[in-house]
Amino acid sequence: MNAPEHQQLKLDEQALQRARQHLDDGPVTPSYGPWRDEVVQLLQDALATELVCVLRYKRHYFTAHGLSSPRIAEEFLEHATQEAVHADRLAERIVQLGRDPDFNPDSLTKRSHADYDETSDLKGMLRSNLIAERVAVEAYRQMIQLIGDKDPTTRRILEEVLAEEEEHADDLADLLKE
Structure with a gap:
């Protein structure tokens, strides 16, 4: 059996030259390719x-009632705050990629993977x-796979958000068992 040929690690000099152009694009170099x-x-x-x-967590925070509600409401508020941080990170990345984040309230629920909910009982919340x-x-896992090595910075952000979303799901699953 022949050993695999050693491929030299070397930067693409032409790509480095292209990075010297189009300074108005900020961090977006031509190597972002067609995927941006x-x-x-x-x-x-x-x-x-x-x-x-x-919005869903805030509504649930303000409308949670019952014996366990203060502790659960605080969990909802904590999650709402963390989700807002996620939104900020995503919006910031969209801007870094040279686009404007879409905060249009008229289309939020149409574009969202998750649903808004008006449940009034604690267990339902x-x-x-x-x-x-x-x-x-699931959405973040799929996005991470789709992006792969096409945009390592976005992938890293999504991986960090995914880890926090998994923690949220774990917290909620534990509260449902009580």
């Missing part, structure tokens, strides 16, 4: 999802939020 607009669209939909989740977190986990 598709990555931005994935981010826009994820942004909508995070914003809908903030927990269940609704757990479903939304599981949907977010």
